[in-house]
Amino acid sequence: MSERKRILITGAAGFLGSHLCDRFIKEGYHVIAMDNLITGRLKNIEHLFHLENFEFYNHDVSKFIHVPGNLDYILHFASPASPIDYLKIPIQTLKVGSLGIHNCLGLAKAKNARVLIASTSEVYGDPNVHPQTEEYWGNVNPVGPRGVYDEAKRFQEAMTMAYHTFHGVETRIVRIFNTYGPRMRLNDGRVLPAFIGQALRGEDLTVFGDGSQTRSFCYVDDLVEGIYRLLHSDYVYPVNIGNPDEITIADFAEEIIKLTGTNQKVIYKDLPVDDPKQRRPDITKAREILGWEPKVSRSEGLKITYDYFKSLSKQELNEVDHYNFDKYIIR
Template sequence: MTSIDDARRAPARTGRVVVTGGAGFLGSHLCTELVARGWEVVCLDNFLTGSPANVAHLMGDERFQLVRCDVTDFIHVPGAVDLVLHFASPASPVDYLQLPIHTLKVGSIGTGHALGLAMEKGARFLIASTSEVYGDPQEHPQREDYWGHVNPIGPRGVYDEAKRYAEALTTAYRTTHGVDTAIVRIFNTYGPRMRPFDGRAIPTFIRQALAGEPLTVAGDGSQTRSVCYVDDLVRGILALADSGEAGPVNIGNPSERTVLEIAQDVVAATGSRSRIDFIERPVDDPTVRRPDTTKAQELLGWAPEVQWQEGLARTVAWFRQELATSA
């Protein structure tokens, strides 16, 4: 099995890559890894949910360029481009509930602009889709041929449908214009550079535990999630980008745990004495969520390697340092 370090020693290819949303949580990790592999990286971000601080460590590298850009307006990148990774989008519930129209525009107009750039440059294009396209699934685990169970007019619909439309548009550019495209469906991911107040379970639990506050678990906590450490996710995304496969391909951890178990593990990992409080469950909150990763294993030779306890310890350590610095 190839590790990130192995891939760095022998990258399959390099060139010039555009990463939209490159200053966000996932985008910044992609930029870091691509630079490490020898790519020239153009990072586009409007900093609505991302931050220049996430890529500050790359600013002195001549292979990295940060450009303030809203993909819903226009994308212009002079020179050759070999790969476009489209990761621009509000992605946490807090963000897309506050920015519903922008979320829909990024998934539609922004995806069209990113695809247009790839077509203009003759570049391979990969879009970050999401497990949210499966909605509150009635099939478990979720395979890529499952069409989903989505409420298009519910509060989560702006994100779900933006990504479903983006997948359809990506497919249309492939079949109509011959653009070399790929679709990755990302399942719950965690790791350093998540925002403490982004509303997702793991950063929320860690922030609450480190502050000695009660951990707020939605419902009775029996709903399940699979959580993948960000290094594993990046490795899977880049394997798909380099493969020539069209997808969609699920990338996520096939191990499943309840939200309550995640909260309990966070309490243990932080050494906190926080109690767990139960709050009302959000509308359309998925009951189960776990990827079938057979395609990723067979087509890409990919499987997650970082164990939950190890990844959680790394993430807690990062949050502890960040919160201490900000304080």
């Protein structure tokens, strides 16, 4: 039997990182998971601990990264991704997007490994182009409240391309649009878990602005498939991975009320600073280069996700951070 390929996944105990661990274990890889647990949760990956081809390191990749032995691939997914998190820990967010990516790329160079970084649709800011193509440079406020996350991701992309251009490191860049599914945190400030959490707790659903702003939601299994294909492709420039099925936030709130069978009202509050008005990926490149497009409909994915949240204990359901939600960005 040929030796297993070895892959390092940073941010492995997070929502997306844990699903990537599952996928690469399923594909027969030896998975080295790394997370400092600042936002990740061990329960997301504890079902893998008994496996011989899985190992976990509780470590902050912003400090340094040491992995003994050979390494074939690196997935850099270590970063706070929710508004509540990156506004609560802005310095750590900037550090993992700068020092963390530098360490990952240095490790990739030393190990002759291919590295894929998790970028985001937030690099487009509040876009003036719709839908967003990879060629669009964005409309980002570097000193606004979202700047700590948006600019960290933009720097990550620049550093990654520099290592590819000047050091010949094999690099891949995925720009992730709104993704959802089991293992999301109800208290992370993103619109989908926020709505479901409010519905399950019997609270009114909070819409910021007039609800005309749009989002496009991609189910996590579809996203993971796109990432897997991109990692094994020959394409080095950014690729959008997301679901182009666009919906307004107001209509989405009504979908959640119908899904949960609750009778809550929708209440409206002021739109936060720099909140994107439109968000929809152009996935032409993903279709043409990767042969990828989303397969899971929003109705199907929401049912799976809702069933997951319903299975949580009462304590987990009420684990809502005691922040002033009005000052945070719901995206």
